[in-house]
Amino acid sequence: MPATDYQLSFNAVDSLLNTFKPLWQLVAFECEHLPWQHKFPHLAQKVWQLDDAEIDSLDMDQLQLVETLLPSLICDIKKHLHPQAEELMSQLSLLAITLPTHSINPESIQQTPDRSQKNNNDKTKELAHFSAHIKGRKWQQIVAFANKVDPQNQPNLTLLPILEWCAGKGHLGRLIAKTQRVDVISLEWQARLCEQGQGFATQWQLPQTFICADAFMPLDPEKPLLLTQQHAISLHACGDLHVRLLNLAVSAKTQAISISPCCYHLIQQSHYQPLSIAAKASELSLSRHDLQLPLQQSIIATPKQQKFRNQQVSWRLGFDSLQRNVRGINAYLPVPTVKQSQLNGSFTEFCQWAADQKELVLPSDIDFTDYSQRGFERQRLTKRIDLVAHLFRRALEYWLLLDRVCFLQEQGYQVALTEFCANSVTPRNAMIQAIKTN
Numbered sequence: 250m251p252a253t254d255y256q257l258s259f260n261a262v263d264s265l266l267n268t269f270k271p272l273w274q275l276v277a278f279e280c281e282h283l284p285w286q287h288k289f290p291h292l293a294q295k296v297w298q299l300d301d302a303e304i305d306s307l308d309m310d311q312l313q314l315v316e317t318l319l320p321s322l323i324c325d326i327k328k329h330l331h332p333q334a335e336e337l338m339s340q341l342s343l344l345a346i347t348l349p350t351h352s353i354n355p356e357s358i359q360q361t362p363d364r365s366q367k368n369n370n371d372k373t374k375e376l377a378h379f380s381a382h383i384k385g386r387k388w389q390q391i392v393a394f395a396n397k398v399d400p401q402n403q404p405n406l407t408l409l410p411i412l413e414w415c416a417g418k419g420h421l422g423r424l425i426a427k428t429q430r431v432d433v434i435s436l437e438w439q440a441r442l443c444e445q446g447q448g449f450a451t452q453w454q455l456p457q458t459f460i461c462a463d464a465f466m467p468l469d470p471e472k473p474l475l476l477t478q479q480h481a482i483s484l485h486a487c488g489d490l491h492v493r494l495l496n497l498a499v500s501a502k503t504q505a506i507s508i509s510p511c512c513y514h515l516i517q518q519s520h521y522q523p524l525s526i527a528a529k530a531s532e533l534s535l536s537r538h539d540l541q542l543p544l545q546q547s548i549i550a551t552p553k554q555q556k557f558r559n560q561q562v563s564w565r566l567g568f569d570s571l572q573r574n575v576r577g578i579n580a581y582l583p584v585p586t587v588k589q590s591q592l593n594g595s596f597t598e599f600c601q602w603a604a605d606q607k608e609l610v611l612p613s614d615i616d617f618t619d620y621s622q623r624g625f626e627r628q629r630l631t632k633r634i635d636l637v638a639h640l641f642r643r644a645l646e647y648w649l650l651l652d653r654v655c656f657l658q659e660q661g662y663q664v665a666l667t668e669f670c671a672n673s674v675t676p677r678n679a680m681i682q683a684i685k686t687n
């Protein structure tokens with residue numbers, strides 16, 4: 250896509266997110282009612298018409314979620330936001346945006362990485378052995394990512410040594426070392442993962458070397474990590490970690506960069522630090538809590554897991570109402586994670602446990618039935634607030650991705666934003682690929 254198109258897309262998604270901030274930039278468990286119900290009455294009516302099970306299933310499918318809530322949202326836009334209505338309507342398609350796959354050879358994504366037809370059975374066996382200890386979905390991601398960074402499939406790429414950032418056990422780097430026969434350096438800070446990864450590389454006699462180091466360490470000018478003649482890659486390095494890679498690669502004028510970002514909220518600062526000129530000029534200010542929104546897509550859960558989740562939220566919120574009254578402080582008090590077994594007892598036992606954790610003495614005359622009911626009602630409310638916020642999760646991720654894309658363009662890179670595998674393999678399936686042009 251030409252540079253201007255990404256900038257136009259950024260402006261559109263930025264405007265959409267700004268206009269509808271009241272619907273998504275909020276902390277559901279702090280609310281006592283739908284905070285936007287007066288401005289969006291049709292939407293409020295719609296979410297209360299949905300039963301809890303419907304909400305759970307809609308939440309898993311962005312397209313269905315948008316299709317279900319959009320008619321009510323449009324009614325509200327026409328009524329209350331009509332000066333901007335036309336422009337807003339055109340932006341609403343961004344709620345269900347999907348990225349292009351842009352595979353030069355779409356079939357290659359499904360293929361095993363070694364494309365030779367000869368000795369196919371042997372190769373398949375060898376790959377099965379090669380990937381034996383990697384979980385199915387992870388392996389699918391790795392194969393798809395490796396295909397996208399292979400110059401044999403992507404003619405716009407040249408064969409370059411690889412730097413794999415935040416490599417874990419370096420499975421991706423190892424597959425690339427095997428398929429491309431290039432040198433791979435894998436950076437990872439957990440010594441145990443480095444040792445295991447190095448062991449696999451040695452076993453397979455592959456040119457992969459681990460550097461066991463902190464990605465945030467000050468760089469030694471004598472031994473630069475990032476080079477111009479290099480392809481820097483990163484699969485699912487969290488928040489600041491992939492941003493660090495982008496900054497280092499840009500400074501080193503690294504020829505090719507391929508990243509799939511994740512966990513945008515894992516940042517050192519309290520608020521998101523935009524990278525591009527466009528995002529720096531945006532009115533949006535994103536807290537860590539806001540940055541979790543793109544990750545809030547329920548994965549397929551069994552009815553039992555759903556029940557457990559609902560009960561847990563309900564009890565936590567019931568205890569929250571209780572502790573606010575007991576402490577006389579109207580503020581949330583974080584309670585540690587609970588084990589499933591803790592929810593087999595009674596709500597009263599749960600409250601006693603939570604109070605112990607927080608060294609809170611509970612008076613003897615507490616009406617636990619009342620707090621249990623309050624928790625249940627607050628759980629139903631937060632579910633509806635979250636559902637509406639989730640309408641915007643994809644748009645917010647698009648905003649964050651485009652910030653990275655526009656930044657790289659500003660730094661003289663030709664950039665493509667695509668998906669490297671299906672959403673069902675991982676919802677974090679976006680890939681930013683940048684090639685230095687000047």
Ligand SMILES: C[S@@+](CC[C@H](N)C(=O)[O-])C[C@H]1O[C@@H](n2cnc3c(N)ncnc32)[C@H](O)[C@@H]1O
Nearest residue numbers: 415416417437438439462463464465484485486
């Ligand atoms: C989500 S995992 C991704 C691993 C691998 N790229 C993959 O997709 O399987 C992130 C990795 O980053 C590593 N990591 C976290 N903080 C780091 C740091 N400061 N320096 C180097 N590695 C770090 C973690 O140990 C972990 O292995």
